Amino acid sequence: MIMRGTRGKVSATIADVARRAGVGVGTVSRVLNDRPKVGAQTRARVLAAIEELKYVPSETARRLSLRRTQTIAVVSVHLVIPSVIERIHGIERSLTAAGLDMIIRNAETVERRDEVVREIARAGRVDGAIFISVAPQGEGQEEISASGLPVVLIDARRPGVPHIVCDDVEGGRIAGRHLLELGHTRIGFVGDPPSPRLGVRSSRTRLRGVTEALQECALRIDPSHIAEGEHSRLGGQQSARKILSGANPPTAIVAANDTLAFGVLQAARDLGLEVPGDLSVLGYDDIDAADLVQLTTIHQPLRESGTEAVRRLLAAIDGTGKGPLRTVLPVHLIVRGTTGPPRTSL
Amino acid sequence: MIMRGTRGKVSATIADVARRAGVGVGTVSRVLNDRPKVGAQTRARVLAAIEELKYVPSETARRLSLRRTQTIAVVSVHLVIPSVIERIHGIERSLTAAGLDMIIRNAETVERRDEVVREIARAGRVDGAIFISVAPQGEGQEEISASGLPVVLIDARRPGVPHIVCDDVEGGRIAGRHLLELGHTRIGFVGDPPSPRLGVRSSRTRLRGVTEALQECALRIDPSHIAEGEHSRLGGQQSARKILSGANPPTAIVAANDTLAFGVLQAARDLGLEVPGDLSVLGYDDIDAADLVQLTTIHQPLRESGTEAVRRLLAAIDGTGKGPLRTVLPVHLIVRGTTGPPRTSL
DNA sequence: CCAGATGGTGGAACCGGTTCCATCAATCTC
DNA sequence: GAGATTGATGGAACCGGTTCCACCATCTGG
The missing domain is CATH 3.40.50.2300 (Response regulator)
Structure with missing residues (x-):
């Protein structure tokens, strides 16, 4: 048993308004859409009728008609x-x-x-x-x-x-350089699972940035210092544990996002490592909780990426210019408490 | 200049399907909506036509027609x-x-x-x-x-x-009892701003629960140990600082939500108080980050509250029974690292 | 003074579904 | 075997907007 439109009072339609104002529906529509070619008095009469009937146009009907x-x-x-x-x-x-x-x-x-x-x-x-x-x-x-x-x-x-992306390579570079400047040479990386999953590769791109920064100093990442796991705290924790339990563990770890970084911090705690004394940890995203645990991280303009996407989409819908295929937004480093010089260099 | 439905190919309509299958639109509609009174062969023919034309019904037209x-x-x-x-x-x-x-x-x-x-x-x-x-x-x-x-x-x-609410009074009571059992007697409370704002009072209700728990032990909250501020970490921090800088500060603070609790933790750190040694902190909500900082908190079935709300709303829309006006979901305590016995009682 | 523009207006047709009613054949009932 | 019931079906009317075209006054220029 289906109930239909029985609830509440049935709202007025454009025809009701037209009748009340003594005009045609076309005229009412013109008034509603602020189109020209409507006499001043007519417009006033229509507006009055709308007011009296508390008329509100049906969005659904409008959509059907406009095919939007x-x-x-x-x-x-x-x-x-x-x-x-x-x-x-x-x-x-x-x-x-x-x-x-x-x-x-x-x-x-x-x-x-x-x-x-x-x-x-x-x-x-x-x-x-x-x-x-x-x-x-x-x-x-x-x-x-x-x-x-x-x-x-x-x-x-x-x-x-x-597409709108943040400059992941540059973010990785910034992260790498920051750690290099602090004196780290053995740097690890904890990332998202690799390729095919959902079609996103920002984790790998950030890794590339880190690698590039190291190359500038003629350094490289020990492959055993790279681990990839589920995008969750647990995933970060497991990856970090694997990296840190090796023979010659890194003195710093860059995580592909803050959530993973939290897992890395947890692993450090589990292993009795002091942060940043024994291990520096650098996140990515600068989410709210990063500030909470004083995580050093790469800030991305997240909210702006959303507004920019909308701007582009609306332009595409209206057919107003295509714009560039790729928009890259800048990132920057936020230094908090989880990075510092490695103990060995003190 | 408005562009209308010009993009992409125009998709087939129900009339196209009807023509192709050599039946009336009514029959197609019946097939689409899995209604009885359609012959097996006719149904097959219609389905074939749908397949051939890659027909997908217009949701908008459906909505207009159904008035839903x-x-x-x-x-x-x-x-x-x-x-x-x-x-x-x-x-x-x-x-x-x-x-x-x-x-x-x-x-x-x-x-x-x-x-x-x-x-x-x-x-x-x-x-x-x-x-x-x-x-x-x-x-x-x-x-x-x-x-x-x-x-x-x-x-x-x-x-x-x-409305769907969690049992805020009980949550407050549980929080209060937990602290009482640990040996606390001077308990503070950090909450949301009071009355009229947006029409929600759960913060006050939780406070009431705490108060009740204390009353069971013939204790009460010192009014100077209660503070209310913005729902943010900063708000919690400021409130806590105010409370803790008094003459006879509490040994434990209950926060009306985890975000505020984080602020309280921050204030404790600022003041050089050890948690839980010098100050126990108890949150409310059990959000993801609570686990991150090992916050003891009251768990609310947040996601379930959403599903329950949908269940109730759908019932109301269909006119299927009204159900109770109020649904109360249970809460429980999650003990982590921010609560412990007060130092004085050791 | 008249053809042609132009502002204003009414209303039919249309968007693409759902539903109800009329129709017709087949089956059932007594 | 006539009348009633039931299943299957086609199609008009409807949901409530927008748009386009026809039409009527005015107004304009020659």
């Missing part, structure tokens, strides 16, 4: 990752300002992602989509590009699709 | 509060499972809240709304209740509106 949903989809990995939340926050603000709705879908697994992508690709569900740290791939990508739906990626890259 | 938006609104305070995020996560899961869309609006200020409430109250925007730690008030409340829109509140109470 006024809604954009945000697809992200697990909704609890702090950096993702910050980005969504930026998106939300811009979208609201533009009078658009946002629906959120999360894609924790590859299967779920493909399902979500397919759903979105269906014509008419949304006017555009923003992907955060996920990118459509394979069949899903084909479907979505065939549908012509405007898409912008954040923290992900895919040939031919506009 | 298949969308619900989630209104929350600041989108960065971790407990809010967790709740939204629960909501998102349930809603997706039910095939509904969710739009998120945040209401950081009273003005913004009223604006959002008004927007939502407009008939036809959404089928229902969930408020998290905010509640419509005043004119907005009237408008929304006049519109007959189903609403469920989480972590907020308003007469006559169904």
Whole structure:
């Protein structure tokens, strides 16, 4: 048994307004959309009728007629990752300002992602989509590009699709240089699981930056000082333990994100290592909790990445200029308490 | 210049399918909605036509026709509060499972809240709304209740509106008892700003629980050991500093949420107090970061509160039974490292 | 003074679904 | 075997906007 529109009073329609004002529906529509060619008195009469009837246009009818949903989809990995939340926050603000709705879908697994992508690709569900740290791939990508739906990626890259990224290589370099300047030479890296998962590789890119910084000093990372694991505190902890229990452990570890860095800190504690005395730890993202535990980290303009993505998406939807395929946002170092000179060099 | 539906190929409509299958639109609709009274062969033919045309029904047209938006609104305070995020996560899961869309609006200020409430109250925007730690008030409340829109509140109470809350009094009691059992007698409390702001009072309710626990032992809280400030780490820090700098400071502090508790920890560090030796700190929420800093806290079923809210809202939308006006979810204590016996009693 | 512009206006057609009603054949009932 | 019931089906009407076209006054220039 389905209940339909029975609740509340049925709101007035544009026809009611037209009748009340003694004009045609076309005229009311013109008034509503602030279009010219409406006499001053007529306009006043229509406005009065709208007021009296407490008329509010039906968004749904408008959408059907305009063939625009006024809604954009945000697809992200697990909704609890702090950096993702910050980005969504930026998106939300811009979208609201533009009078658009946002629906959120999360894609924790590859299967779920493909399902979500397919759903979105269906014509008419949304006017555009923003992907955060996920990118459509394979069949899903084909479907979505065939549908012509405007898409912008954040923290992900895919040939031919506009994307907003932070300068991950530079971030890695900055991290590496900071540790080098402190006197570290044995530097480790804890990252996300590698390749194919959800189509994002920022972890690897940051590693590349670190590597480059070391190369400038003719140093390199011992392969046994690199570990990759699940994007979680536990993952960071396990990776760090593996690295630190080796024969000649590093004196500093760069983590691909703050959550992993927290795990590294935990591992250090477990092993009785003092931070930063015995081990320096450097995170990435500068999420809220980083300040809490005094984590030195690379700050990314997370919220800005969201607003920028919206700007690009709206331009694509309106057909107003394409803009560059890639927008790179700057990052910078925030020194707190988890990095310092290595004990041996004191 | 407005671009209309010009991008991508125009997708097939139900009429195209009907023509292709050589049946009427009514029949196609019946097949689509899995309704009976369709012959087996006819159904097969229709399905074949759908397949051939890659037909996907227009959600917008469906909504207009059904007079249902298949969308619900989630209104929350600041989108960065971790407990809010967790709740939204629960909501998102349930809603997706039910095939509904969710739009998120945040209401950081009273003005913004009223604006959002008004927007939502407009008939036809959404089928229902969930408020998290905010509640419509005043004119907005009237408008929304006049519109007959189903609403469920989480972590907020308003007469006559169904709401999901955790047992804040009991949580406060549990917190109080835990500290009493450890031997504390001078217990302080750091909470959110008091009354009218956004219409939520859980901070005060938790305080009441603590007070009750103390009363069971014929103790009470020294009024100078209570402080209320902004819901942020800084707020907690300032409140704690005020309390701890008094003449006869407490040996333990209960915070109304984990974020405030982090501020309290910071204040303790600033003042050179050892935790839990000189000061025990007890949080509330059990957010992710609580584990990170080994904060003893009261665990609330945050995600579950979201799923429960959706369950209630869907029931209200379908008109299926009203259910109780108030649903209270249980809480429990998680002992970690920030609480211990007071030094004086050792 | 008249053809042609132009501002203002009404309303049909359309967007793409759902639903209800009329119709018709097949089966059931007594 | 006539009348009633039931299953299957087509299609018009409807949901509530937007847009385009036809039409009517005015106003303008020649």
